[in-house]
Amino acid sequence: MNKVMSNKWIIALYVLPALLLIGVLIFIPLILSGYYGLMEWNGIGEMEFIGLENYIAAIQDLKFWDSALHSALLAIFSTLSLVVYLAISMILASKIKGADLLRKIYLIPMLLSSVAIAQLWIKVFNPANGMLNRILMAIGFENPPAWLANPDIVLYAIFIPILWQYAGFYILIYYAALKNVPETIIEAARIDGASPLQIAYRIKLPLIKGVVKVTVVLAIVGSLKYFDLIYVMTGGGPNGASEVMASYMYKLAFSTNDFGYGSAIGFLLLIITLIVTVIVRKLTADKDEIQY
Amino acid sequence: MAGCNGDSEDSSANTEDEKTIDFMHLWPEGSSAEHNRIVNDIVKEYESENEGVNIELEILSNEQYKDKIKVLSTSDELPDVGMTWAAGYMEPYVEGDKYASLDDVVESEELKGQFVSGTTDAFSVDGTAYGLPLELNIATVFYNQAIFEEHGLEAPETNEEFQNVVQTLKENGVTPIALGNKDRWTGSLWYMYYADRIGGSDLLTSAINREESFENPALIQAAEEVQNLVDMNAFNDGHNGLSDQEVKSMFMNGQTAMYLIATWDLPNYTTNEEVPQEFRDSVGYFDFPTVDGKGEKSSYVGGPGVGLFVAENSEVKEEAKDFTKFFVQKWGEKSVTEAGVIPATKVDAESLDLPQMYVDVLDDLNNASNLTLFADVQMSPDTAEVHLNQIQALFGGEVTPEEFAKAHEEALSQEE
Numbered sequence: 001m002n003k004v005m006s007n008k009w010i011i012a013l014y015v016l017p018a019l020l021l022i023g024v025l026i027f028i029p030l031i032l033s034g035y036y037g038l039m040e041w042n043g044i045g046e047m048e049f050i051g052l053e054n055y056i057a058a059i060q061d062l063k064f065w066d067s068a069l070h071s072a073l074l075a076i077f078s079t080l081s082l083v084v085y086l087a088i089s090m091i092l093a094s095k096i097k098g099a100d101l102l103r104k105i106y107l108i109p110m111l112l113s114s115v116a117i118a119q120l121w122i123k124v125f126n127p128a129n130g131m132l133n134r135i136l137m138a139i140g141f142e143n144p145p146a147w148l149a150n151p152d153i154v155l156y157a158i159f160i161p162i163l164w165q166y167a168g169f170y171i172l173i174y175y176a177a178l179k180n181v182p183e184t185i186i187e188a189a190r191i192d193g194a195s196p197l198q199i200a201y202r203i204k205l206p207l208i209k210g211v212v213k214v215t216v217v218l219a220i221v222g223s224l225k226y227f228d229l230i231y232v233m234t235g236g237g238p239n240g241a242s243e244v245m246a247s248y249m250y251k252l253a254f255s256t257n258d259f260g261y262g263s264a265i266g267f268l269l270l271i272i273t274l275i276v277t278v279i280v281r282k283l284t285a286d287k288d289e290i291q292y
Numbered sequence: 293m294a295g296c297n298g299d300s301e302d303s304s305a306n307t308e309d310e311k312t313i314d315f316m317h318l319w320p321e322g323s324s325a326e327h328n329r330i331v332n333d334i335v336k337e338y339e340s341e342n343e344g345v346n347i348e349l350e351i352l353s354n355e356q357y358k359d360k361i362k363v364l365s366t367s368d369e370l371p372d373v374g375m376t377w378a379a380g381y382m383e384p385y386v387e388g389d390k391y392a393s394l395d396d397v398v399e400s401e402e403l404k405g406q407f408v409s410g411t412t413d414a415f416s417v418d419g420t421a422y423g424l425p426l427e428l429n430i431a432t433v434f435y436n437q438a439i440f441e442e443h444g445l446e447a448p449e450t451n452e453e454f455q456n457v458v459q460t461l462k463e464n465g466v467t468p469i470a471l472g473n474k475d476r477w478t479g480s481l482w483y484m485y486y487a488d489r490i491g492g493s494d495l496l497t498s499a500i501n502r503e504e505s506f507e508n509p510a511l512i513q514a515a516e517e518v519q520n521l522v523d524m525n526a527f528n529d530g531h532n533g534l535s536d537q538e539v540k541s542m543f544m545n546g547q548t549a550m551y552l553i554a555t556w557d558l559p560n561y562t563t564n565e566e567v568p569q570e571f572r573d574s575v576g577y578f579d580f581p582t583v584d585g586k587g588e589k590s591s592y593v594g595g596p597g598v599g600l601f602v603a604e605n606s607e608v609k610e611e612a613k614d615f616t617k618f619f620v621q622k623w624g625e626k627s628v629t630e631a632g633v634i635p636a637t638k639v640d641a642e643s644l645d646l647p648q649m650y651v652d653v654l655d656d657l658n659n660a661s662n663l664t665l666f667a668d669v670q671m672s673p674d675t676a677e678v679h680l681n682q683i684q685a686l687f688g689g690e691v692t693p694e695e696f697a698k699a700h701e702e703a704l705s706q707e708e
Contacts, residue, residue, distance in 0.1 A: 044365050045388030126538070127530030128467075128547075146530025148474075151688060154533070237474060238532040239685040254359055257384050257673040259366070 030270065037264030042257040054264035063240060064265060067248040068272070070155055074162065074244065075223035075276075081163050082170060082215055089174035090200050103175065107168040114165070118232035121161040122148070125233075148234055151241035158242055162229055166222070170215055177211040178204060213284045220280055224273045245269045309344055311608045313615055314371040316350045318357040318598070326559065326631035334622045338615060345611055365390050370603040372612040373619075376423050378414035378596055379665060380672050385601070391422040392602040392609055397617050398424065403637075406624070408657070411596045411636040414665055423599035424620050425636035427627075429554035430594030430657060431481050431580075434561060438574040439466060439549040447578035449589075451489075451517070454581045458526045461549050470548040471527040471687075472536035476680035477668050479531075479687045481552050481593055482521070484667055485580040486514035489587030493662035499700075500670050502708060506700040515686055515693035517583065522687055532688050544571060552580075554594060555653050559632040562647035577649065579656070588661050595665040596636050671704075678703040 004010055037054050039047040058064050088106070092099045109117065124131045127146035136144040147157040181204055189199050205212070227246035230236065236243035236251060243251075249269060253262025315335070319327035328351070335347045350371065352360055357375070364370050370390055376382050385391050397403060398412055398421045408428055415423030435447065440457075443464050448454035461468040473479040487496045491510030498504035499511060521527065528539060528548060536553075543551040544560065544567065560567050561575040579589040600619060602612045624637035629644060634653065641654050668676040682699050685691040691699070 042384045042388070043362055044384045044390060122538075125533070127533065128528060128542070146533055148533030149530040149688070150533075151690060234533065235474065237476070237681075237684055238688050239681045239690060251677070254362055255673060256677045 030267075033263045033270075034267045035263075036260055037267045039260040039263075041260040043253065043259035044257070047260075050260070054261045055268065057261065058264050058268055063243070064245075064248060064268075066240060067236075067243040067245050070242065071224050071226065071244045071246075073155065074159060074226055075220045077159050078163065078166070078219040078223045079216055081167075082212070082219055085167055085170040086174050086205075086212070088167075089171045089178060090204065092171070093175055093178040094196070103171075106171050109165045110168040110172075114228040115232055117161055117165055118229050121229075122233055125157060149238055151238055154234060154238065154242045158230060158233055161233075162226065165229065166219075170219070173211060173215055174208070177208040181207045213281075216284065217277060217280055221273055221277055224276065225269065245272075310346065311344060311611050312346045312348055313373060313608055313612050314348045314350065315615070316352070316357070316361070316371040316374040318352055318354050318375055320351050320353050323353060327627075327633070330623070330626045330630055333626065334619055337622065338618050341618075342614075345615075347615065368605060370605075372603055372606040372608055373616055374601055374603070375426075375598045376415075376601045377598060377669060378423065378425070379669050380676060381669060382415070382423060382601070383417060383672070386417045386422050389604050392604045392606070392613070394421045394424055394602060394613065394616070397421075397613050400617060402617055402621060406621075406637045408636055408638060410663060414596050414669075415599045423601050424616055425596035425599040426620065426623055427556065427597035428594070428634050428636045428657065429556050429597055430592040430653070430660070430663065431485070431552060431554045432577045432592075432653070432656075433550055433552050433580060434543070434557070434575055434577045435550045436543070436546060436548075436574055437576045439546065447576065448581050450585075451581050451583040455520075455524065457549075458521070458524055462525060467528045467542070467548040468526045468550055469521075469528070470539040470543040470551045471531040472534045472539035473527075473531045473684060473687050474534055475536045476683050477666065478536050478553075479518075479683040480667050480680065481554075483514055483518050483683060483686070484593045484664060485552075486517040486583065487511055488591055488593065488662075488664055489580065489583040490514050490517070492586075493588070493591040493664060496667065497664060497670065500667065500675075500704065502704060506704060507694075507697045511700075512693045512697045515696045518686055519689065519693065522689060527687075532684055546571065554597075555634055556597060558634070558650060558653065562649050563632040575649075577653075590656070590660055591662040591664070592656070592660050593664050593666065595663060595669065599636075672707060675700075675703045675707060 036047075038049060038051060040050045040053070041047040092103055092106075112120075125147040127133055127144070127149065130147075132147065133144040145153050148154050185203060185207075186199055189203055194202070225246050226244055227250065230242055230244055230247050231250065234242045236247045245265065246269065249262050249265040251262075252258045252265060317331055319331060321328045331349075335349065339345060339347060361370070361374060361376075365385060365388070368390075376385070376391070382391065398407070403424075407425060411425040411428055412421055415421055415425055439461070440446065443460055443466070445457050445460060446453075448457050458468040471478060471482075484496060487510065490513050491508065495504060495508060495510055499506045499508060528534070528542060531539070539548070540551070540553075540557075540560075542548050561572055561577075564572075579592075582589060600616045602609060602616060606612050620637065624635045624639070627633045627635045628639050628646070632647070632650060634650075634657070639654060641651050646654075668680055671679055678699060682691065682696050686693075686696050
């Protein structure tokens with residue numbers, strides 16, 4: 001058996017199916033979208049090669065940079081909220097009453113489809129009959145904002161359901177990681193007189209550092225390519241106030257029939273995401289990873 | 293799994309002389325029950341009259357339909373028969389040779405002279421028809437007569453009277469107008485009507501065709517009038533963040549007094565049994581008011597809704613054309629009596645027992661002095677996007693009327 005496994009041809013043969021799948025499903029479409037980005041094409045008629053024009057236009061396109069800024073804001077908020085998720089999972093992982101029930105509650109948003117979540121929150125945000133404004137009016141606000149219609153607020157309003165949607169996912173990851181921290185180490189620290197906060201900060205956190213790094217990358221990359229709730233809840237509006245890179249790309253390709261330009265934006269989105277990922281990984285690189 | 297098996301049985305039953313026509317439409321059973329049922333009836337009728345022809349249906353809702361059609365056309369896999377919108381929307385498809393010419397169908401014995409004049413023009417490019425119009429709509433202001441009576445109001449004839457109505461309702465704590473401007477074309481209707489009244493029935497179209505500047509004072513004033521209404525709080529709060537569907541329910545619940553929408557909504561105020569009779573009885577409509585003595589009330593914003601296309605590369609093109617011919621004929625008969633929508637083919641109102649409001653609208657249509665096609669349909673998709681975004685900005689008070697006009701002018705001149 002060992003002989004078989006050390007045969008390079010056999011290894012190649014085993015890897016091949018996966019490689020083919022990834023190639024066909026991921027890399028070829030990627031290359032194609034980069035290629036379409038070089039075309040003037042409405043998605044229907046003839047393609048015309050125009051070189052880098054779309055890419056240059058995108059770099060000069062203020063709307064694109066606006067949407068990029070909105071995506072970046074989402075990335076920042078998502079990363080910051082990881083701290084909250086981490087704190088919640090620390091509490092859940094320690095033995096408190098009702099932790100079991102709470103864990104399930106946090107997971108509920110993960111069970112709903114994005115469209116259902118969007119519909120739910122559209123109702124919450126409804127300026128006249130929505131739950132949020134009803135509550136605000138009941139406690140004395142006379143003119144609560146029209147959350148999804150006000151261009152100054154809409155972006156932040158829509159972040160709330162997005163962060164809510166992913167809370168369970170991250171809490172679950174952290175929770176699983178924390179459960180892997182050996183009880184003996186914590187026990188030892190407690191005997192040495194460490195407070196719960198000290199245990200959390202000086203022992204648990206360093207031990208799950210690897211997982212935290214992964215979630216930071218996930219949150220940032222996920223935010224940069226985020227699309228669904230925004231598309232359903234505001235369509236990027238009003239007047240582009242909640243447009244993100246992915247929704248802008250979609251709008252160009254599908255609403256304005258600018259397939260070439262949309263593809264170029266999509267390809268830029270890929271490049272930006274790759275660059276950010278590399279930077280984040282470099283920033284969080286750590287040579288002396290703790291082993292236990 | 294059972295479903296899969298059923299499908300494969302269907303296709304294996306296709307013998308050599310059997311033909312299958314793929315037909316995609318956008319009236320799902322859930323949201324357009326009547327339309328959906330009529331389509332099914334017509335399809336069944338056609339299949340029973342034409343041995344050996346099967347119609348395969350695929351049904352998607354509006355937005356999904358638009359997306360899927362785009363993807364299918366990119367890979368050259370359009371259904372044999374499908375639905376399309378007019379003018380600017382269909383142009384790329386025609387230029388890309390995706391739609392077959394339907395001149396022979398329009399000129400056929402059965403359909404010649406049957407279409408309401410002008411409706412086929414919107415589905416023609418360079419004099420060739422590429423679509424068969426199915427519906428005809430005009431936008432009017434529907435209003436709740438019960439609310440009007442309660443506050444001693446009458447349907448306004450002039451903008452001044454209209455603003456008085458708004459003011460009175462406002463003072464009595466009633467939201468005057470339901471508007472769901474998240475969809476943006478809803479706000480566009482308001483702008484288009486003001487442009488029509490202030491600048492005359494051709495101005496907006498001329499500006500879009502580049503025979504006229506969009507910075508024409510009348511078009512700027514139209515934007516001002518819109519903002520006047522916004523400043524008066526004439527519309528429900530948060531209109532820019534609410535969809536048309538959401539605010540429709542506000543009007544239907546009697547929470548607002550007026551609602552500007554096209555006549556595709558007629559069934560809700562006439563025949564739809566799911567809407568309480570009391571509400572249906574209380575709804576009336578009035579033509580958009582004149583402004584400072586300018587404009588004609590018989591000039592409407594509207595136009596044909598969806599139409600049918602036949603794919604150019606369809607393998608069963610002749611059969612598909614024959615089916616569309618049959619469909620348009622039957623649709624003309626059934627849509628009136630069974631769904632209460634106005635078809636693009638002529639209706640003989642006198643021979644049918646129709647709700648009064650429906651007859652009135654038909655009258656208006658017959659006497660219309662002008663029909664301005666929806667602006668976002670007239671424009672190319674690129675410019676339409678600018679227009680729709682600017683409409684939202686205008687209603688949100690983010691742009692001045694001058695900036696609004698300038699943005700349009702820039703977008704339109706870029707196309708030349």
